[in-house]
Amino acid sequence: MHRSLAGAAGLVSALALTAGLVGPGLTAAGAPTPPASAPLSSAPAASASPASASPAPAERAAGPTRPAATLLYFHDAHEIGPVLTGGQDRGGVARLATAVRTVEERNRATAVVFGGDLAGGTLFGGLYQGVPMVEALNEVGVDLANFGQHDFDFGVDHARDLVAASDFPWITSNLTTTDGTPFVEHGTWAVQRVGAVRVGFIGLTDAIETTTAAADLVERDPVEAARAAVADLRAHARADVIVAVTQYPMDENRELVRAVPGLDAVFGEEMAEYDSVIEYEGDVPLMASEGNIGSLVRLDIRRERGTDRRPGYQVRPSVIEVDHTVTPDPALREVEERYAAEMDERLSEVLADVRTPLLDPEQKSRSQETALGDFVADAFRAQHGADIGWVNGGGLRAEAPGPDFTLRDAYSIAPFANRVMHVRVTGAGLLRSLEDAVSRVQDAGGGFPQVSGMAYTYSPSAPAGTRVSDVRVGGAPLDETATYTVAATNYVVGGGDGVTGFADAEILVPLADAPVDAETIAAHARTLSTIDIEPEGRITVLP
Structure with a gap:
């Protein structure tokens, strides 16, 4: 059943009132399987031997008869409205709703699976923190969700609020709290009855270390967690088909299928912004939809003689584009337009004039000094009056060409809602952090440090660990025995991009009291005028 939309304000109020994490029709582990769905549960790890790959089926296209069940999969739902990039007009929840209902009208035995990432990550996600997306996906009719790391960009409490506001259950097989408790109670797996087919689901998430929840969650090994979830699922429920919903790319999903017997299909993270990808490991399809709701992956489950691994059922994937050819759902289109107008009004505030454009051509901030990097590092340093300002080049996500610098520019440059912390670190720790941060320059790694209040030289061709030299702070040579104050995001301080030198830093302004990076940038722009x-x-930069 779909909810009518009440807007973000209504949902924010509902967050505090919605109780329970288990969706309608789901029961506790060990209970008899109900007609529509089966239990959610959790379990300790179980061991299993690796699966051997079998040949991919010769015929992969769906036949003319109606399948016994259909799964529709999408993820990467940061933007509520259409995305106009790369010369393409894709996505939007209004088109998504139409695409889903078109399939549902032809086959009522259809379930919608969301793979994660609806908060943070973009300007819209940073401003609204996933709240409007939950309400929109309630209206679309999502049946099950896995977590993406961006769903934790605003901490574990906010992620729990999003779960509580959802009309659909969320699962995670590999995320626990620090005491080992599953992050979602009774939610390490799910079995849902889709038509006559019992579909089992497990969910896997990575990159939690990049979020503000890094200190509150434990990311278990995906293979170990998947084996445990599949074993517990089979011990407590009957499933005709088991699907893994992951935030992993193709290579990791191949390893997962090899290591965990019994997986029939894998829905993974996007491999390309504009292209859906379907590959096979043996006869197991590995599927990824486009980013920003640009497509749906359709998985038809057909009752056939099958193979030895999957007697009675075959799974056959295809792709449904969610682009300008799809007529938007009228009610959700109104919601998209309302948020677009609200954002435009909110973000149009002019904070400063731009005399020299803040540009980042070809993402040069990942490998050399840029005016954009200097500006943001200056903002961080000024916020806390620190000796040093530090921003990772990969965290700079947009340019500001001018002539006006607006609030939109600030949030576009820093859309992840990281916090600007203030720490005290030894000179030795600072040098180690610099070495760590430049170690992946050749791969365009995002850790490359743009700095304020300091200077350094590095050689990308030197061996990792020996690339940095002539480090100066406040014009004086770095003293490895001295201490320095640094303003940097929680992502950097917490070890993002492999930076280890802040691990023992003294925290002067803790995460809970640290300002959001975009607001710090905005405040600096206002001050400069x-x-x-x-x-x-x-x-x-040396050779």
């Missing part, structure tokens, strides 16, 4: 900054030799 005119932005006129060019690279000044803070970073010297």
Whole structure:
């Protein structure tokens, strides 16, 4: 049943009132399987031997008869409205609703699976933190969800609020609290009856270390967690088909299928912004839809003679585009337009004039000094009056060409809602952090440090660990025995991009009291009034 939309404000109020994490029709582990769905449960790890790959089926296209059950899969739902990038017009919850209902009209035995990531990650996600997306997906009629790391960008409590506001259950097989309790109670797996087919689901998430929940969650090994979830599922419920919903790319999903017997299909994370990808490991399809709700992966489950691994059923994937050819659902289109207008009004505030454009051509901030990087590092340093400002180049997500610098620019540059912490670190720790941060420059790794209040030289061709030299803080050579104050995001301080030197830093402004990075940038722009900054030799690149 679909809810009528009440807007973000109504949902925010509902977050505190919605009770329970188990969706309608789901029961506790060990209870008899009800007509529509089966239990959610959790279990300790179980061991299993690796599965051997079998040949992919010769015929992969869906036949003309109606399948016994259909699964529709999408993920990466950061934007509520259509996305206009790369010359394409894709996505939007209004088109998604139409695409889903078109399939449902032809086969009532259809379930909708969301793979995760509806908060943070983009300007819209940073501003609204996933709240409008939950309400929209309630209306679309999602039946089950797995977590993406961005669903924890605003902490575990906010993620729990999103779960409580959802009309659909969320599962995770590998995320626990620090005491080992599953993050979702009774939610390490699910079995749902789709038509006559009992479909089992497990869910896997990675990259929790990149979120503000890093200190509150434990990310278990995916193979170990998947084996345990599948074993517990089979011990407590009957499933005709088992599907893994993961936030992993193709190579990791191949390893998962090899290591965990009994998986019949894998829904994974996007491999390309504009292309859906379907590959096979043996006869198990590995599927990824486009980013930003650009497509649905359709998995038809057909009752056939089958193979030895899957007697009675065959799974056959295909792709449904969610683009300009799809007529938007009128009610959800109104919601999209309302949020677009609200964002436009909210973000149009002019904070400063831009005299020299803040550009980042070809993402140069990942490998050399840029005016954009200098500006943001200056903002962080000014916020806390620190000796050093530090921002990872991969965290700079947009340019600000001017002539006006608006609130939209601030949130576009820093859409992840990281917090700007203030820490005290030894010179030795600072040097180790610099070495860590430049170690993946050749791979365009996002850790490359844009800095304020300091300067350094590095050679990308030198062996990792020996690339940094001539480090100066406040114009003086770095003293490895001295201590320095640093303003950097919780992502960097927490070890993001492999930076280890802040592990023993003294926390001067803790995460709970630290300002959001976009607001820090906005405040700095207001103070400057005119932005006129060019690279000044803070970073010297040698051969």
